Amino acid sequence: MVKDRRVLRLKCICKIYGISSRQLAENSTEKMHRNYISNVWNLQYGYIEKKKNSMIEALIAEGIPEELAKTAFEIVYEFEEEERLRAVLGKDGELSAKTDHDLLKLGVMMIRSRIRKHFGLKYDPFQQRRDDEPFQSKAFSFCREAIEDAIEGRGFLGIAGPTGTGKSVLWTYINQRLSKDDSCRTVTIRRFDKNMIKVGDIYRSLLIDLAGEPPVRGNERMHRRVEELLVENAREGINTLILMNEAHDLTTSGMVMLKRLWEAFNDTPDLGYMRACTVIMLGQEMLGAALRSSRPELREVVQRVDLEIYGPLGRDETGLYLQHRFRRDNGAFEKVFEQSAVDYMADLDIDRTPQMLNVVASNAMHAAFQVGSKIVTEEHIERLRC
Numbered sequence: 001m002v003k004d005r006r007v008l009r010l011k012c013i014c015k016i017y018g019i020s021s022r023q024l025a026e027n028s029t030e031k032m033h034r035n036y037i038s039n040v041w042n043l044q045y046g047y048i049e050k051k052k053n054s055m056i057e058a059l060i061a062e063g064i065p066e067e068l069a070k071t072a073f074e075i076v077y078e079f080e081e082e083e084r085l086r087a088v089l090g091k092d093g094e095l096s097a098k099t100d101h102d103l104l105k106l107g108v109m110m111i112r113s114r115i116r117k118h119f120g121l122k123y124d125p126f127q128q129r130r131d132d133e134p135f136q137s138k139a140f141s142f143c144r145e146a147i148e149d150a151i152e153g154r155g156f157l158g159i160a161g162p163t164g165t166g167k168s169v170l171w172t173y174i175n176q177r178l179s180k181d182d183s184c185r186t187v188t189i190r191r192f193d194k195n196m197i198k199v200g201d202i203y204r205s206l207l208i209d210l211a212g213e214p215p216v217r218g219n220e221r222m223h224r225r226v227e228e229l230l231v232e233n234a235r236e237g238i239n240t241l242i243l244m245n246e247a248h249d250l251t252t253s254g255m256v257m258l259k260r261l262w263e264a265f266n267d268t269p270d271l272g273y274m275r276a277c278t279v280i281m282l283g284q285e286m287l288g289a290a291l292r293s294s295r296p297e298l299r300e301v302v303q304r305v306d307l308e309i310y311g312p313l314g315r316d317e318t319g320l321y322l323q324h325r326f327r328r329d330n331g332a333f334e335k336v337f338e339q340s341a342v343d344y345m346a347d348l349d350i351d352r353t354p355q356m357l358n359v360v361a362s363n364a365m366h367a368a369f370q371v372g373s374k375i376v377t378e379e380h381i382e383r384l385r386c
Contacts (some may be wrong), residue, residue: 048138048273103384108364115369119336126326126358134169135354139311143170146308147177147280151184152276154239156262158247164355167282170310171245172381173375174280184239184278197249199257206242223257227264230276240277247281248290252297255281255290259301283307312353318346321354322361336365337376344378360384 061067111124134140141158147170152158161167178186187209189202203222207213210229233240242258244250250258264276281287290298291307314319317344328335341364350356361380365378 021049024056103348103356103360103363106359106363106384108355108358109366111362111365115365118369119332119365119374121326121336122330123328125328125333126362134166134173135321137166137313137317137321139313140166140170143308143310144173146306150280150306151178151239151241151278154278156259156279156305158281158283158287158291158305158307159310160248160283160291160307161286162285162312162351162353164351164353165310165312166354167245167310171243171282174241174243178241183237184241185233186241186243189242189244197246197254198251199253202254202257210240216266222260226261227276230261230264234274234276240278242279243280244281244283246283248283248286250283250287252290252295255298255301259304262304285306313357315346315352318342318352318357321357323363325358335375336363338378340378341376341381343383 056066111119111121111126116122146157146159149155152177158320159167159170175186178184183337187206189197199219200222203219203226206226206229207222210226211227212235230240242261244258257272258279258281262275262277262279288307288309291302291305293302319339322337322342322345323333326336345353345357345360348360350360361376363384364376364381367383368376369376371380373380
């Protein structure tokens with residue numbers, strides 16, 4: 001009978017990979033064991049889950065008690081987390097200290113069922129859900145108002161911010177907001193390879209979204225056809241919103257073209273001074289740099305665009321944001337995180353983005369779990385920096 005959890009764990013790995021215990025024993029170097037274990041760690045949860053029933057049956061057939069066989073997966077998952085934490089925390093302090101910005105490389109860790117049970121949680125607070133409401137930070141509220149104003153006034157708007165601030169949340173907000181508005185039609189610029197988004201790529205996306213038409217040859221002909229479609233919508237009282245995500249990939253000529261489409265009313269007297277469309281561009285800091293530049297080729301864009309910076313959370317918003325993440329488990333946040341841990345996170349020398357706080361908080365929970373603590377303190381966060 002197998003009593004040693006480590007032996008049972010290795011048996012699980014043998015079953016997953018279809019190798020025998022003998023094969024593993026004959027190559028029983030620590031390196032090989034760790035390679036197999038690391039591969040299990042890197043497997044997606046669904047892949048292992050599909051093998052669960054057959055593997056339990058195989059372990060029972062080998063004489064392992066059913067109750068112990070059913071815990072086999074938890075043992076494998078537990079070791080995955082131990083391996084991850086070993087990489088994060090180092091062994092006996094051998095790893096050099098990380099800068100605060102290095103913490104982002106850790107990634108958000110999943111809070112699995114036994115860890116949730118340890119902390120008394122029903123839900124993984126860092127798992128995004130369909131019905132999630134965005135955190136109403138000052139930055140989000142400011143950009144949301146700018147978007148509303150741009151849609152109402154048919155404006156030309158750029159929103160720039162670092163990775164992890166929540167630009168994708170804004171993107172989702174815009175689409176949800178406009179799905180209920182019959183007077184506005186959204187078209188999006190898409191391209192599979194986004195290294196450089198050129199004028200032709202934008203025209204092709206607009207023709208497909210506006211009319212379902214195949215692109216015509218030549219940028220000039222495509223421009224005229226797109227302009228006709230925008231003006232037709234405007235005459236019918238429909239505001240066309242051209243929405244560009246990852247807009248930092250736009251070429252200079254692409255930005256200039258979007259600005260000129262926005263000004264399509266100039267050649268349409270019966271529209272008066274009404275713009276033919278709304279243009280909203282979302283992108284990383286490079287977009288902001290371009291829209292603030294003094295480059296002559298971008299001057300006409302810089303002089304017309306309204307630029308808003310989607311900045312990180314304020315220090316005083318750190319605890320409020322984390323409370324928002326734990327909102328499904330009412331009152332759980334105060335039980336899991338000591339106030340000193342929240343203050344420590346607020347004082348880290350980082351871009352205090354939602355993504356960064358998710359990384360630090362989820363890894364700190366794992367660090368606390370590994371030492372059996374039911375509350376996260378600043379010492380657990382400090383360990384992440386070693």
